[in-house]
Amino acid sequence: MFETSLTVAGKVVTEITRHTFPSGDRKTSFRLMARERRFDREVQDWIDGDKVFVHVNCWRRLAEGVAVSLVKGDNVVVTGRFYVREYFTDSGERRISNEIDARSVGPDLAWCTVSVERPSPGLVSASTGAATEEVVAAA
Template sequence: MYETSATVVGTVITNPVKRQTTNGEEVLSFRMASNARRKDAVTGEWTDGATLYLTVTCWRRLVTGVGASIMKGDPVMATGELRTNEYTTKEGIARSDLEMRATAVGPDLARCIAKIERHSKPVSGDEPTETETAAA
C-alpha cells in the first residue's frame, strides 16, 4: 500500500478514545473535520466548502500527549500517513474511511492559545542564568 504524508488543519469532532491492541499496545484515536472557508468577493460573506472527515490514530509517545491535551471542539493540526480503510457494515453496505496514522498533533495556534507543559528537565546549558533568574 502506498501511503501519503499530509498535514491536515481542522477541528476535533469526537473526544479521543484510548484502547489497547491484542498485544497490549495503547492506541488513541479521534475524528477530525477540515473544511475550506472562502470569502465571496461580491457579497463579502464567508461560505464553507466541502468538508474532509478523517480518523486520526496516535501510537506510542503521542498517546499520552494527545490524550492529556486534545478534546472535542479543539482546533488542531495533525501530520501523518494517510490511508483508506474499506469495510462492510452490519447491513452489508460497503464503506470507506480515511485514516491518518499521526506522527505529530498539536493545537492550531491561529485559532487558539496553548500553554506548553514540559515534562523533561532542561538540557545542560538551557537553565536560566543568575541574571535571568533575578530579572524574573
C-alpha cells in the same frame, strides 16, 4: 515503500477514545473535520465551503499526549500517513473511511494559545537523549 503523508488542519468532532492492547501498545483516536473557508466576492464575506472528515489514530507516546491534552471541539493540526480503508457493514454495505496514522498532533495556534510543559533536565535519558515523560500542551 512509499507512503502518502498529509497535513490537515481542522476541528476534533468526536470524543477522544483510548484503547490499550494486550501487548501494552496504546492507541488514541478521534474524528477530525476540515472545512474550506473562501471569500465570496458577491456577498463580500467569508463562507463555508466543502468539508472532509478524517479518522485520526495516534499510537504509543503520541496517544498519551493527545489523550490528556485534547477534547472535542479543539482546533488541531495533524500530520501523518494517509490511507483509505474499505470495510463492509453487518448488512454487507460497502463503506470507505479516510484515515491518518498520526506522527504529530498539535493545537492550531490560530485559534488558541498554549502553555507547553517540558520535562526537567533530570528526566531526559542519557543514552538516547529522549524525554522519559510526555511533553504536554494544554489549551
